[in-house]
Amino acid sequence: MAFSPDGRILATCPPSPSFAKTRLWDTATGNLVNSISNQMRKPLSLAFSPDSRNLILGYPWTREDVASLEVWELANDDLQLHEPLRTGRVVKAVAISPDGQFLAVCATDGDWDTAAGSLSIWDLPNRKQVFTSEDDTGYGSVTFSPDGQQLAVWRHGAIDLWNVPLRPGDVLAVSMPWGGNVGSLSYSWDGEQLAAVSMSGLKLLRLADQTEQPLSSAPRMMATNTIAISPDGTLIALEEKNVAKQTLLLVDWAGDVVVQRIAIPYDIFSLAISTDNSTLAVGGYQRVQLYDAASGNLVTELA
Numbered sequence: 387m388a389f390s391p392d393g394r395i396l397a398t399c400p401p402s403p404s405f406a407k408t409r410l411w412d413t414a415t416g417n418l419v420n421s422i423s424n425q426m427r428k429p430l431s432l433a434f435s436p437d438s439r440n441l442i443l444g445y446p447w448t449r450e451d452v453a454s455l456e457v458w459e460l461a462n463d464d465l466q467l468h469e470p471l472r473t474g475r476v477v478k479a480v481a482i483s484p485d486g487q488f489l490a491v492c493a494t495d496g497d498w499d500t501a502a503g504s505l506s507i508w509d510l511p512n513r514k515q516v517f518t519s520e521d522d523t524g525y526g527s528v529t530f531s532p533d534g535q536q537l538a539v540w541r542h543g544a545i546d547l548w549n550v551p552l553r554p555g556d557v558l559a560v561s562m563p564w565g566g567n568v569g570s571l572s573y574s575w576d577g578e579q580l581a582a583v584s585m586s587g588l589k590l591l592r593l594a595d596q597t598e599q600p601l602s603s604a605p606r607m608m609a610t611n612t613i614a615i616s617p618d619g620t621l622i623a624l625e626e627k628n629v630a631k632q633t634l635l636l637v638d639w640a641g642d643v644v645v646q647r648i649a650i651p652y653d654i655f656s657l658a659i660s661t662d663n664s665t666l667a668v669g670g671y672q673r674v675q676l677y678d679a680a681s682g683n684l685v686t687e688l689a
Contacts, residue, residue, distance in 0.1 A: 387669055389660045390438040391617070395419065395460070396658070396667055396688070397441060398674055399429050408432070408443060410460075413665065413676060416686035420465050422458065431479045435510070436486045444477030444491065455480070455491060457513070468513065475503060479527045479570070484534040486510060488551065492525035492539065505539055507552045517552040529571040532619060538580055540568035545580065545591070562596050572615035574639060581622065581639075583613045588624065603642045604635055614657035614666075621645075621663055621679075625654045634668060636679060648682045650675075 387398040396411045408422040408429060422443070431444035441458045455471035475493035482489055489510045494503030503524035507517035523542035530537055530550070536559075537548040545568070547560040564582070572581045579599060580591045590599040604624065612625040620640060626633035626647075632654055636646035648666070656669035665685065666677040674688040 387656055387658045387667055387674070388432055388434060389413070389617075389658055389665070389667065390434045390441075390460075391436055391661045392438040393660050393662060393665070394438065395434075396674070396676075397432055397434070398669065398688075399432060410441075410465075411674070411688045413660070416676070416688050418688070422456075422465065431477060433480045433482050435482050436484060440510070442480050442482065442489065444480045444493075446476045454493070457510075471508070471513065478503070478525065481528045481530055481537075482510065483530045483550065484532065488516075488530075490528045490530070490537055490539075492528050494524040494526075505541075505548075507537075517554060517556065527568050527571045529573060531573050531577045532575065533577060536577070538571050538573065540564065540571060540582070542567075545571070545582070547593070562591075570613075570615075573619050575619040577619075579639075581613075581615050581619075588613050588622070601637065601642060603637055603644050612654050612657060614659050615639075616659040616663050617661045618663070621659055623657045623659055623666055625650075625657075634666070634677075636666070646679060646682050648677055 387396060389396050393413060396413050398409050409418055410420045412419050427445045429443045430446050433442045439460055441460060443456045445454045454477045457468040459466040475495055477491060477493050479492040489508040491506045502522050505519045505525045506515055508515050521541050525539055525541045527540045535550055537550050539546045545562045545564045546558050549559045566584050566586055568582045568584050570583045578593055582589045590601060592599050614623040622637040622639050624635050626635050632650040634648040634650050635644050638645050650668055652670040654668060658667040664679055666679050668675050676685040678685050
């Protein structure tokens, strides 16, 4: 799930393909604004454009006649589907540059982690592909740096850094060996660190010397994979493990200090932080609650 940059909308994916809808919620009222039929497909990735006008959905679909990438325009809470983008592959991850110009797409030939795949860059306003890179072991996650000048991409065995904008013939700037899979990547507020989230937990990587950094304020929670990074790269939300109750920790990344603890009365499946860092979205099975980040109080449950 993800907040729109203006904070008005929270987009949630269905817990399984059988639910078949991506839902858009009004964060102020908790009411359902609109929904998108996924045709029995659960999106593997979603992203809002910086102006909150477009929502990108990536699907696990490999048929050429079925769109694996959809661009929806949100206008006054109405939805309009632009011409779908057909990759012919499973879309694992999408990211939009801070200026809204480029869409980065990681796609593979199958839903296993070592399937061959591609990194493609699209001119989003013009719906035109401007760059592609193929790899025998596929790509799995992608993110833009805060200034939009760099793109971090995980592929099996490495994290690659590309300089932006990318054009045909461009080559890698940096490739860093990386063991294990990475479900998501996020830059820190200053662009000097990367947060890599996988099934084995959270790892923080300092890019200058490619060394792993500890999170001393929550060392036990580095093993959880229920994690969200704020869009500005300043806050980390993670689930506390090995305790009697589910507890959500909110950590100031720069200060390496826990700034909020929230007891959650159900198993946490997903997390999201609003652009202004004021609201936490906590998802369980068929339920989503919004919490005030400053006080830790429940604001509303999406109905």
